[in-house]
Amino acid sequence: MSKVMKRTGLPYTASKKSLGRRLKNNYIGWLFILIAAAGISLFYFYPMIRALLLSFQSGMGANLEYVGLENYIRLFSDPTFIAALTNTFIYLLVQVPIMIVLALFFSVLLNDATLKFKGFFRTAIFLPCVTSLVAYAVIFKYLFGVDGLINKFLMDLSIISEPLNWLSDPFLAKITIIAAITWRWTGYNMIFYLSALQNVDRSMYEAAKIDGASSFQQFFYITVPMLKPIILFTSIISTIGTLQLFDEVMNITNGGPGNATLSISMYIYNLSFEYSPDFGYAATVSYVIVILVVLLSLLQFKVAGDDK
Known part of the structure; x- marks a missing residue:
């Protein structure tokens, strides 16, 4: 009697067929994994590596040559990049906390079992994040225009005496x-909090109320x-989204007045398509976003006390 028969108690041919079936299933599983891995490598990792190599090159258009760390050194003396970086951090430090707090407030409010028309309010607050980026940006541009509804509303309330140049003033343009x-992303974060609140045991609140x-x-x-885990998650994705801010700046202010609202992503676009094409330096600026995402994500994990 063979070792296979002794071990399994099955005829040799049956055991061989079972082994062949398992190997075939493993091959099919690995085939699916390899296809996905090849796609991810081709469309994600390869462009990232190419962009990294490109960041060490300089030249007009496709006439590039390796210049070492020259592009990275150039960042520290580039006033436009410094302005874009400063603006992006202002958006990040002001907008993200406001959005997180508002999303928490709305999620708690809409999780109240006694509230009527919850479905309507949830949909209304979430709806902005599924609208077209360009369409809503253009609408905001008209709302905050000199003759827009915002100025008319503020003048009707006697808050201002004359229209404000929202898009021409550096401070107001940032606002x-x-x-x-x-307005666009608060509802998106609210859905995460609202989903998490559905899993919180109501007896905890009842016990706290009794106490x-x-x-x-x-x-x-x-x-x-x-x-806490959901707040950490939304903080990180909001940080990443703000560092990549482009559509709103492009369509509402076009980076103006001057460079008062210019973001890093829009500066990358300008370097590649608006100014004389400098793809090497544009790749260098894009890797600044990568570095900032990694550093700020690690910082948020540290502040949240999540060592996992």
Whole structure:
């Protein structure tokens, strides 16, 4: 009797067929994995590596030559890049916290079992994030125009006496961009929090209420700790999205006035297509976004106390 028969108690031919079936299934599984891995490598990792190599090159159009770290050194003396980096950080430090707080507020409010028409309100707040980026940006451009509805509304309330040049003033233009991206993405983050709140045991709130905890205490000692992983996740994706901000700046202010609202992504676009094409330096600036995403994500993990 063969070793296979002794071990399995099956005839040799049956055991051989079973082994062949398992090997065939393994080959099919590996084939699916290899196809996906090849696609990811071709469309994600290969362009990333090419962009990294490109960041060490310089020249007009396709006439490129390797210049070492010259492009990276150039960043520190480039006033346009410094302006774009400063603007992007202003958007990040102002807009992301406001959006996270608003999303938390709306999610808690719309999770109330006694609230009527919850479905309508949830849809209304989430709806902006499924609208066309270009369409909503153009609408905001007209809303905040000199003759737009925002100025008319503020004048009707006697808050201002004459129309404000929202898109021509450096400070007001930044406020317009922040208002636009906050309006669009608050509902997107709210859905994550609302989904997480569905899994929080209501008995925890009932026990806290019996112990005399106020609504604010319940929020800070139950809701926020339970939503900590989701808050971390939304903070990271919001940070990544803000560092890649392009459509709103392009369609509302076109980076103006001057470079007052210019973002890093729009500067990359300008370097590649608006100015004399400098793809090497554009790739260098794009890798600044990669570095910032990694550093800020690690910082957020550290602040959140997540060592996993």
